[in-house]
C-alpha cells in the first residue's frame with residue numbers, strides 16, 4: 232500500500248498577537264507589544280500549506296482554538312457577562328487575560344506527539360496531545376486539541392487517541408517539537424527520537440540554569456509506552472542544556488529529521504556520538520547525519536533564522552527539499568550554509584523559502600506550524616476529508632479569513648468584547664467548512 236508523510240498545519244486564529252508570554256523563547260520576548268496582523272498571519276500559513284499541496288504533498292489543516300478563553304477566566308474567579316469578565320480581567324490581571332487570548336495553538340508541532348501505525352504494536356496510529364504545562368497560555372490547549380484531533384482523525388479502526396499526560400512539571404510535554412522519526416520508507420517501522428530537556432525525577436541530572444527545559448524524560452517515556460513502541464524503535468536523547476539557555480526552547484529549533492536524514496547543530500545534544508551510534512544500531516540502513524558546525528552557523532544565528540525549524544520533505548520524485556523561512560535567506564551565514572548544503576551530495580536537493588514572519592515573530596517557524604503524520608492510503612481515506620488542502624479549501628479558507636480577521640491587533644485590543652463575538656462567529660463557520668462538529672466549548 233502507498234505510504235507517505237502528511238503535514239497538518241495549524242490555522243492561525245483570529246486573536247494572533249504578541250504578548251511576550253514565552254520565557255525562554257527569544258522572539259516572543261523581543262517582540263512583546265508589537266502590533267500583529269492576524270489576517271496576514273493566517274494567509275502566510277495558508278500559502279505555505281497550499282504550496283506543499285501543490286507540490287504533491289498530502290497537506291491538512293487543523294482548526295484553531297477559541298480565544299479569548301472565557302472559561303479559564305471564569306474558573307479563576309472573574310464573573311459577570313462576557314464583556315464584564317474581560318473588563319475585570321484587563322483591569323485586575325492583564326497578564327492572565329493575555330494568557331487566555333493567545334493564538335498559540337497555531338503551532339501544531341506542539342499539539343501532540345504522533346506515532347505511525349508502522350511503529351506501534353497494535354498497528355494503529357497514536358496521538359497524545361501535549362500538556363504544555365510549562366507555559367500558562369499553552370497549558371489551556373490540550374483538551375480542545377484532543378477534540379480537534381478526534382474530529383479530524385475519528386475512525387477508531389485506524390486511530391488511537393490518548394489523553395494528555397498528568398498536568399505536572401514532572402510530565403512537561405511539548406509534543407512533536409521534541410520528537411522526530413527516522414525510517415527507510417514512511418510505511419516501514421522506523422526509529423522514533425524523543426528529545427528531552429531534563430530528567431524530572433533526578434535532581435542531579437544536567438539541566439539548563441537560565442531558561443526552562445519544557446520537556447522531561449518521564450513525559451517522553453510515557454508517550455512511548457502509550458504509543459506501544461518497543462525499545463528497539465525508540466531512542467531518548469537529552470538536549471544540550473547549554474543551548475536551551477541560549478533560546479533553543481524546543482528540539483525543533485536545533486534539529487530536524489526526515490526518513491534517513493538527521494539535520495542538526497553540532498551543539499544540539501548531549502552524548503551525541505553515543506546517540507548516533509544507537510540510532511545506527513536500531514535502524515540498519517544508509518543514514519545521513521548532517522551536522523552543522525558552530526564555525527559555520529553559531530547558535531545565535533540558528534535561533535534567529537530558524538535554520539533547523541525548517542521542514543525536510545520528500546517530494547513525489549523521491550528527492551528531499553527544505554522548506555525554510557525567508558529569515559534564513561536574510562541571514563548571510565545561514566544562507567551561505569544552505570547553498571553549500573545543496574552541493575554536499577545528501578538527499579536534500581532544493582531549498583524553498585516562505586514568508587511566515589507573523590509566526591516567526593512569536594518564535595514559530597515553518598516546522599512549528601505543522602504536525603507530521605506518517606500514514607498509508609487506507610488511513611488517509613479515513614481522515615476527515617474536509618480538512619485536506621486543495622484548491623477549494625484554500626479558496627474557502629482565504630475568503631473566511633478575509634471576512635472575519637482583523638488586520639491589526641495589539642494587546643490592548645484583547646479586552647474588546649467585540650473580539651469574542653468575531654472569533655466565535657468565525658470559528659462556528661469554520662466548523663461547518665471543515666465539518667468538525669461541536670469541538671468548541673461555546674458550541675456545547
Ligand SMILES: NCCC[C@H](NC(=O)CCC(=O)O)C(=O)O
Nearest residue numbers: 249250251252253256259338599
Ligand atoms: N513551536 C513554536 C512555539 C512558539 C510559542 N510562542 C508563543 O507562545 C508566543 C506567544 C506570545 O508571546 O504571545 C511557544 O513559545 O510555545
